[in-house]
Amino acid sequence: MPWHLTISVCRDVDEPLSRQIQSAIKEKIRNGVLLPGVPLPSSRLLARDIGVSRSVVVEAYEQMSAEGYLEAVQGSGTRVATRPVVGVERGSGLDEPTAPAVRWDLRVGATDVTNFPLQEWLSCYQRATQSLGANDLSYPPITGIPALRTELASYLGRVRGVRVEPAHTMVTMGFAHGLGLICRTLPTVGIDRIGVENPGSGKQFHFIRSTGMRALPVPVDADGVDLDALARSGVRAVLITAAHQFPTGATMSLERRQALLRWASDVDGIIIEDDYDTEFWFDQRERPPAIQGSDPERVVYGGSLSKVLAPGLRLGWLAVPEWLFGAVERARATSDQGSDSITQLAVSEFLRAGLLDRHLRRLRPRYRSRLETVVQAVRRHLPGASIRGASAGRHVYVELPHHVDEAAVVDGALRLSVLLRGGAHFRLAESPRLTNRPALVIGYSAVRPSDINEALARVGESYARYADPRPNRNGASLTRSIGQPLRIPRSAAVP
Ligand SMILES: Cc1ncc(COP(=O)(O)O)c(C=O)c1O
The missing domain is CATH 1.10.10.10 (Winged helix-like DNA-binding domain superfamily/Winged helix DNA-binding domain)
Known part of the structure; x- marks a missing residue:
């Protein structure tokens, strides 16, 4: 060679x-x-x-x-x-x-890439490569290639009720990239602090701070982000996962949505909507639309293919208010040179041919069936636990009785080869308004359906050992629990 x-x-x-x-x-x-x-x-x-x-x-x-x-x-x-x-x-x-050997990965971010529609992807990729024009391999437009921006704007409108023109849709390298761009744009409109949901994504919290922006954790309750706390924090921007809060699974109530939009208007602020997993809403008739559709001038909407196809594609999008788009474009022009053109062309072909819709129709029943297995296994192996946030996504938030030592259950499970996170992993700051119930966040995307019961049996073994039946040393819960009680929809209806 x-x-x-x-x-x-x-x-x-x-x-x-x-x-x-x-x-x-x-x-x-x-x-x-x-x-x-x-x-x-x-x-x-x-x-x-x-x-x-x-x-x-x-x-x-x-x-x-x-x-x-x-x-x-x-x-x-x-x-x-x-x-x-x-x-x-x-x-x-x-x-x-090395860490202890892990046989079952129940972390929420893990992805089962065996579901990737390889043949369909390859045919789109091949078509994209074969149809390359004279300029398609030079530097792409930093906002994304026009064909993909058009497909995205129509897909997001059709499926999520997002109101955006292709001209204000930006192709990104995943949501994290889009969030970084927004964080570097906000100071240009006088915003240097951003509220983030607590509990929430520690990764995003650190991302935001690494841009120089201050990130202020704001507690979340059963209806979504706490608006009194948000108002008190004095921020003018907030990052939310309204439809299926990460990680508790709470769905923001209609009243809270309206109040959040009023807050944004009152403080002349911006809502950043991370719509990270609503493609996997099991009952499509109940899937809440994106908040962006209610006020496109106040909401920056973001999403990506990470959960629906594969995180390795590094492809996402932002729907940006018209007045802010130029500033985001300028922020991008000083940070990178655009996203991979061939992948963009292939994704636009994938969307144009309806292959994403078809892929999701195939996946939803599979995930719903995994969810049902998880629910049965939780009931069997974690008596006394309650499941939240099961209407969508690929994880559930499992609240444990007060007296359980969450950290010990997580450690014990790891010793039995199961890697998963406890609720504390997502707590960005302590707050008296935050639920103090111990919890496990169980991702069921990367574990084979046939392994779910065995993995949760191991978690149950650890739970049985550390579910100390004595009364909680810290006394009763100070706050109510998060999310609605479990309700699994009967059918995984399709759009
Ligand atoms: C809360 C949340 N939003 C969005 C994403 C997707 O991020 P990206 O598109 O950068 O892969 C993730 C990934 O794990 C996530 O946890």
Whole structure:
């Protein structure tokens, strides 16, 4: 193979050329530049690249192989030894001790990519590649290619009631990217603090802060974000997951939505709506529309393909108020050069042909059936627990009785090979208005349906051990619990 290796030799010194080659390669191995298993050029190629005779390189390779730095692999040439040589420094952290082996991953963000519609995707990707125009492989427009912006605007209107023109739709590299852009835009309109739901996404909390914006946790109750607390915080922007609050699953009530829009108008503020998982609303007749549709000039709406297709595509979108779009575009122009054109073309083809709708129609019953298995397993293995937020998404919020030691249950489950998060993982700050009930957040997307019961049996084993039957040391709950009691819709009706 035509591998290239950047090294040089010097002819004006006494040291033999073969020794110089050895020293240069060993040095790169020692300081971690050449990693274990990295392929090296053939002796013929390296000799030609650095201008020495081939026998010099052959001698160097043979010597280093004898010392254990390199190894010859039959049929594929010479590579850096996969087993480190004693004395080699590694600063990569790859040798750090590993976490306990995890057999079942019940974390909420995990994705089962085996559902990815590979054949349909490949045909869209192929069509996109075959139809590339003269300019399609130069830098794309930073707001996204027009065909995709048009498809997105019509899809979001049709499915989520979003009111946006293609001209104010921006293609992003996922919601996190869009959120970062908004955070860098808000100071240009005099906003430097943003309210975030508590409990909520720790990742987003840190993202926001890394842009220089202040993130203020605002408690969430059964109807969504607490508006009194929001008003008291003095912010003029808030990030919400209205339809299916992350992670509690609470759906913002109609009254709260209206009051939130009034708040935004009163403070001349902005609502950022993260519509992260409503594609998996099981009863489509009850799926709440996006808040954006009620006031497109006050709401920045964002979503992505991460939950519906695959996070690795890194493709998302923003529907931006007309007056703010230019500022977001300017923020983007100073941070990146746009998203991958071929993926954008393929996604626009995917949407145009109705393949996303078809994919979601196929997935919803599968997730609903997983949900039913989770619910049965929770009832069987976690007696006394109540399930919240089961109308949508790919996770449930399971509240445990007050006396249960949540952290101990989570640790105990990990020792039994189940990785999951407790409610505390999502608590961004303590607040007396926040529910203090212990909870488990159970994601059922990345675990095989046939494994759900066994995984939850392990969680149940840990729960039985740590569900201390004595009265809660901290006394009774100060606040009510979150979300509505479980109600699983009978049919996974389709749009
Ligand atoms: C609350 C929330 N919103 C949105 C997303 C999607 O983020 P992205 O589109 O950047 O993958 C995630 C991903 O896990 C999430 O947890």
